[in-house]
Amino acid sequence: MSWCMGAEGSLSIIGVDIMQDVKAITALIERYFDATYRGDVALLRSVFDPRARVIGEINGVPYAKHIDEYLAGVAGRQSPEEVGDPVVMTLLALDVQHTIAMVKLHVQMLGFNYYNFFSLVRQQRAWRVMTKTLTHQP
Numbered sequence: 001m002s003w004c005m006g007a008e009g010s011l012s013i014i015g016v017d018i019m020q021d022v023k024a025i026t027a028l029i030e031r032y033f034d035a036t037y038r039g040d041v042a043l044l045r046s047v048f049d050p051r052a053r054v055i056g057e058i059n060g061v062p063y064a065k066h067i068d069e070y071l072a073g074v075a076g077r078q079s080p081e082e083v084g085d086p087v088v089m090t091l092l093a094l095d096v097q098h099t100i101a102m103v104k105l106h107v108q109m110l111g112f113n114y115y116n117f118f119s120l121v122r123q124q125r126a127w128r129v130m131t132k133t134l135t136h137q138p
Contacts (some may be wrong), residue, residue: 021096024127029103032129034088036109039079041071050122056134058112065135070132080109085092092127101127112136 001052028047035043043065045064052067055056080087093104 018096019070021122021127022094024122025094025096025101025103026091028120028127028129029091036074036089036107037079038081039074039077041075044074045071047129048132049123049130052128052130052132054132054134056132058134058136059138065108076109083110085110091094099123113138 026092031043032047035047036038048067052068052125054067054070055064057063071106087107087109088110090106091103092106093102095102100109101120101122101129105114105116105118107114109115115135115137117133118129119133120127124125
């Protein structure tokens, strides 16, 4: 498993203490990458707000789930680690504005070529994903 700031990536930084936010968000994304690779539902749950939604389209089929439904799906499948599937996860962009942030990821796993956009909110000093939007680009 690997992740890096891609050549196409960007990092928009505004604010005095923004580097603390960037570090916290980067750590959150590392947890997401690790949990996704290992199929660790408890760790994955820690990345998302309990009210989070996962929305998008996969192979032309609309996809919309509450975070609990999404995590049940993760729990019900074999993880990339279990099947020995190589995973490439790349952080393409990170934009922080005060208490909100946007993260753009490229995730290649289990035969899919996903692009994910995360909307994050900082509440009570903790960053959490509120919305994950995704698409599979064959």
